[in-house]
Amino acid sequence: MKFDYVIVGGGSAGATLASRLSEDAHTSVCLLEAGGKGDDFLIRMPAGVVAMLPGKGKINNWAFNTVPQPGLNGRRGYQPRGRALGGSSAINAMLYIRGQRQDYDDWANLGCDGWDWESVLPYFKKSENNERGHSDWHGGSGPLHVSEQRSPRPVTHAFIEAARYRGIPARADFNQGDNEGVGLYQVTQFHDRARRGERCSAAAAYLHPVLRQRPNLTVKTNTKATRLIFEGKRAVGVAYRAGGSVQEVRATREVIVAAGAFGTPQLLQLSGVGRPEDITRHGIQMVHELPGVGQNLQDHLDFIHVFKSKDTDNFGIGLAGTVNMLGHIANWYKDGSGMLTTPFAEGGAFIKSAPTLERPDLQLHFVISIVEDHARKLHPGYGFSCHVCQLRPHSRGEVFLQSADPMADPGIDPRFLSDQRDLAALLQGAKLTRDILLAPPLRQYRHRELFGMRDGMNDREWEQHIRARADTIYHPIGTCKMGTDELAVVDPSLKVRGLQGLRIVDASVMPTLISGNTNAPTIMLAERAADLIRGGVARPSPSTGK
Structure with missing residues (x-):
């Protein structure tokens, strides 16, 4: 089989890119996805994430799991990643966050020309169908539905008031280039009459509506790419495993890898692209040496405060909540409202660990349930949780091959807290977050604080709590970074350095973490990549003034 473009990975980037490239009826596109179609009930119903995120049954x-983390008392971290069309947008909290203006300007300053805030804003808007409509900041006609939350709980509004009580300003829109403040998150959720309240994953936005309309678009699910095929230094195809057999598909123009921050470096290494010390020890022949493949892993480390509550108007385990849930099920089927539409992390804030900072370096996610160990440890009763993560970590990790078997998991080592500056910022963030949760507006919802947290702890005790319980909040990036330095894997047009016919389009190319959730930036990245590939890069209009 031959196609103009072969895309590996149908996640947020791959789904977006396959849809955009196949808009040209004269261009043939083949998309390979290791998981399923991404349209099942658990994905469509937002609350279904509680069955998918913990990873039981995968x-x-x-x-995935990380290697033991010295900074986390030797614990193995947990790394859930979506395995279906839509990728992690099929199992995430649906939060629509772009990050700070300075994040993208930093990319440009690192040699990534064309990736500054003014250049990427048009692509955020192009992707977006915001319930608030078109404006200088938002798009109103794109594929990705961005909505107000259907039924945020009263405890979430109390959290917002508690943060305001502590001096944090209210913010109605987290996506204008300056996030500082507290408010409700917007979510990637359908707001049209037909699908109101359903999750709008990247696949639901970009792929599912066009699959039967475009004969030039071929999507193969349950298909695992095992290696890239090269002729000399040119990528010409992909070998994949499907239904127990190994097959090949060829690309006449480009192979595009969009397998994510873990899957993309693993596939390159399996194909002989990367550092010799990562590849040859597994008996794999080198094709091209690129020292940055698998390096520069960055992720948001997260710490959670948890309170038990006597309030049953949230998610929990108990008779009263179960009875209430029957009504919420009826509401979801009727008009897409009720608790089953929740992103769980309903409220949020972006704050500074020190007032002298130029921009917020901490993000809070307020959750309407008790959360421990990624919901893998359940608690009877009801409560609320608040995550705090450090937004721009200094620690750097890596992704590496554990074996030459393409079906094996990659080795993941985030090296959390290997840089002491990260611990200092997260410790301060944990203190500030607890102060918010103890503010008067949340008094009626607090019953008992969990995990031995108490007043008067010294920094050593705070550190012990962080090392014992902190883990990812699911934003890995950077393992095939974009740039011009010696560790850059792709150039600013996302072409792999030193090779032909090969690009990378996913979060692995981000040189540094953005200040927030990474799904919207990944979709933006794929929107811009489509124009780069087609040779028609849009520039921001001076009339926007933004």
Whole structure:
């Protein structure tokens, strides 16, 4: 089989890119996805994430684990990643966050020309169908539905008031280039009459509506890419495993890898692209040496405060909540409202660990349930949780091959807290977050604080709590970074350095973490990549003034 473009990975980037490239009826596109179609009930119903995220049965989830982390008392971290069309946008909290203006300007300053805030804003808007409509900041006609939350709980509004009580300003829109403040998150959720309240994954936005309309678009699910095929230094195809057999598909123009921050470096290494010390020890022949493949892994380390509550108007385990849930099920089927539409992390804030900072370096996610160990440890009763993560970590990790078997999981080592500056910022963030949760507006919802947290702890005790319980909040990036330095894997047009016919389009190319959730930036990245590939890069209009 031959196609103009072969895309590996149908996640947020791959789904977006396949849809955009196949808009040209004269261009043939083949998309390979290791998981399923991404349209099942658990994905469509937002609350279904509670069955997918913990990884039991690996439902639509790769459910990776890290190597032991010295900074986390030797614990292995958990790394859920979506395994279906839509990728992690099929199992995430649906939060629509772009990050700070300075994040993208930093990329440009690192040699990534064309990736500054003014250049990427048009692509955020192009992707977006915001319930608020078109404006200088938002798009109103794109494929990706961005909505107000259907039924945020009263405890979430109390959290917002508690943060305001502590001096944090209210913010109605987290996506204008300056996030500082507290408010409700917007979510990637359908707001049209037909699908109101359903999750709008990247696949639901970009792929599912066009699959039967475009004969030039071929999507192969349950198909695992095993290696890239090269002729000299040119990528010409992909070998893949499907239904127990190994097959090949060829690309006449480009192979595009969009397998994510873990899957993309693993596939390159399996194909002989990367550092010799990562590849040859597994008996794999080198094709091209690129020292940055698998390096520069960055992720948001997260710490959670948890309170038990006597309030049953949230998610929990108990008779009263179960009875209430029957009504919420009826509401979801009727008009897409009720608790089953929740992103769980309903409220949020972006704050500074020190007032002298130029921009917020901490993000809070307020959750309407008790959360421990990624919901893998359940608690009877009801409560609320608040995550705090450090937004721009200094620690750097890596992704590496554990074996030459393409079906094996990649080795993942984030090296959390290997840089002491990260611990200092997260410790301060944990203190500030607890102060918010103890503010008067949340008094009626607090019953008992969990995990031995108490007043008067010294920094050593705070550090012990962080090392004992902190883990990822699911934003890995950077393992095939974009740039011009010696560790850059792709150039600013996302072409792999030193090779032909090969690009990378996913979060692995981000040189540094953005200040927030990474799904919207990944979709933006794929929107811009489509124009780069087609040779028609849009520039921001001076009339926007933004």
